[in-house]
Amino acid sequence: MSTQGSLTSDLSxxxxxxxxxxxxxxxxxxxxQLKATVAALDEAGADxxxxxxxxxxxxxxxxCAGANLDELLAIDxxxxxxxxxxxxxxxxxxxxxxxxxxxxxxQGKAIGGGVGIASAADYCMATEAASIKLSELxxxxxxxxxxxALVRKMGVAAATELSLDTEWHDAQWAHGKGLFQRVFATQEELLAAAEALAKRLATYSLEAAxxxxxxxxxxxxHWPALLEERAGVSGRLVLTDPAKQALSKFKKK
Structure with a gap:
């Protein structure tokens, strides 16, 4: 596997x-990897x-552990x-x-952007091992x-708790707040259920869906403009001395 990771896209x-x-x-x-995933989703949407x-x-x-730390540290x-x-x-x-x-x-822990992916899902399933964490603050x-995306899926109260309390929140907490629709004991059960739902959805009218x-x-x-604005805020904050110091300490762990 390369330093950029890998991506597969297969049609059943x-x-x-x-x-x-x-x-x-x-x-x-x-x-x-992010660009490849975006391209794969756009291609699937048009197929x-x-x-x-x-x-x-x-x-x-x-x-998903979120953003790649090496790239984050290289921002100047x-x-x-x-x-x-x-x-x-x-x-x-x-x-x-x-x-x-x-x-x-x-199937497992989600941090930062990984939680964002879960929140942007139309339907999200998880295992008991799928604790979530926002460590950005x-x-x-x-x-x-x-x-x-978090506020849309979980509401302001849950998104606030997750943002301010930067410790782990377990899968049952995420389920109770609406991020996960179903939680399973094992990865095998999760994948079987996710595949079954995806197959069932595939039988429905594309136009109706x-x-x-x-x-x-x-x-x-308004999200395209909003998220671009938010990216600018994060891009500015990551250059501050507190962020640089915190990231350096995090890298050494």
Missing amino acids: PEGVRTIIFSHPAHNSMPSG PATRSILLRSGGDRTF DLTTGKAFFMGFAELILAMRRCPKPIVVAV AIAIGPFVILP SELKQTLWAGTD
């Missing part, structure tokens, strides 16, 4: 497009043979900073604009880019 006979991303650093998302999408990661312990100007945080913004926007229903299977930044998705995402037409 039933019309389910399974997209799997992997990275040796706890399935973190470097810029190249008439794809009727539903199952998005998941490889491995069993971590769903505002332009680069904003572009970096636009990576997850573009992924969330791709999930939003995709006309096909997206099922996300979270602890490193002097903030989860600005993913907050709109697309109209339903647009209805469920109502009120988000």
Whole structure:
């Protein structure tokens, strides 16, 4: 596996497009991987043979550790900073604009942008091992880019708790707050259920499913501009001395 990670996109006979991303650093998302995932989602959305999408990661312990730390540490100007945080913004926007229903299977821990992916799912399932965490405030930044998706899915109160309390929250907490629709004991049970739902969704009318998705995402037409603005905020904060110091300490752990 390369330092940019890997991505597979496979179509089943039933019309389910399974997209799997992997990275040796706890399935973190470097810029190249983010762009590839966005492209895969856009292609699946435009492909008439794809009727539903199952998005998941490889491995069993971590769903997604969020942003790639090495790239984060390398940011040295505002332009680069904003572009970096636009990576997850573009992924969330791709999930939003995709006309096909997206099922996300979270088999392990999710941090930062990984929580953002879960929150942008049309239907999200997880295992008991899928604890979630937003550590951005602890490193002097903030989860600005993913907050709109979190608030839409979980509400302001839960998003506030998750943002300010930067410790782990377990899968049952996430389930109770609406981030996860179902929680399973094992990864095998999770994947079986996620695949079954994706197959069932693939049997439904594409036009009806697309109209339903647009209805469920109502009120988000301003997100492209909003997320770009939020990426600029994060790109500015990551250049501050407190952020640089916190990231350096985090890297040494």
